[in-house]
Amino acid sequence: AQRVTQPEKLLSVFKGAPVELKCNYSYSGSPELFWYVQYSRQRLQLLLRHISRESIKGFTADLNKGETSFHLKKPFAQEEDSAMYYCALTTSGTYKYIFGTGTRLKVLA
Amino acid sequence: DGGITQSPKYLFRKEGQNVTLSCEQNLNHDAMYWYRQDPGQGLRLIYYSQIVNDFQKGDIAEGYSVSREKKESFPLTVTSAQKNPTAFYLCASSTSGSEQYFGPGTRLTVT
Numbered sequence: 001a002q003r004v005t006q007p008e009k010l011l012s013v014f015k016g017a018p019v020e021l022k023c024n025y026s027y028s029g030s031p032e033l034f035w036y037v038q039y040s041r042q043r044l045q046l047l048l049r050h051i052s053r054e055s056i057k058g059f060t061a062d063l064n065k066g067e068t069s070f071h072l073k074k075p076f077a078q079e080e081d082s083a084m085y086y087c088a089l090t091t092s093g094t095y096k097y098i099f100g101t102g103t104r105l106k107v108l109a
Numbered sequence: 110d111g112g113i114t115q116s117p118k119y120l121f122r123k124e125g126q127n128v129t130l131s132c133e134q135n136l137n138h139d140a141m142y143w144y145r146q147d148p149g150q151g152l153r154l155i156y157y158s159q160i161v162n163d164f165q166k167g168d169i170a171e172g173y174s175v176s177r178e179k180k181e182s183f184p185l186t187v188t189s190a191q192k193n194p195t196a197f198y199l200c201a202s203s204t205s206g207s208e209q210y211f212g213p214g215t216r217l218t219v220t
Contacts, residue, residue, distance in 0.1 A: 101151035
């Protein structure tokens with residue numbers, strides 16, 4: 001069955017420290033992977049997707065098909081990065097998305 | 110801002126009453142979705158629709174119903190059969206295999 005796993009419900013790091021939010025997936029085909037972010041009092045929005053291979057707000061994520069992972073990384077966390085982060089999966093040509101349970105990131109001053 | 114809108118922002122209902130949540134999009138997206146967001150459980154799919162007059166059950170469809178009479182609109186009815194309806198409901202839209210655009214959400218409280 002298709003599944004997206006985010007093992008950490010809460011991740012706390014100090015400002016300036018590196019941050020890695022983990023995402024593992026199970027899917028037999030070729031997935032499209034996304035990271036969405038929800039800042040306080042804002043709507044859920046796309047942060048980045050693996051096919052674009054770009055860095056958004058200093059965040060990057062590499063799709064590792066061997067380890068079926070799509071971890072989100074940032075070398076130096078900032079307080080404004082505090083938010084809820086969701087990893088999601090879909091497949092090209094379909095409309096169904098699978099979301100992980102989310103990780104709340106708290107960046108401490 | 111346009112895009113995808115949900116109304117109302119807050120909704121209060123008595124137990125045993127049906128309630129309908131509105132979702133409208135002007136993005137010309139084919140697909141629309143309803144999710145339920147609960148603390149610690151992430152986003153759980155209730156229903157989705159790929160095209161007008163067609164929709165599919167998600168993982169937690171029991172106690173909910175939808176309609177898709179227009180491309181722009183995908184209302185969700187929370188029926189009295191839903192055992193735990195108090196939650197935050199998110200609507201989204203997308204094209205195939207692309208990112209989803211989310212509405213601001215409706216917080217439903219049933220007492």
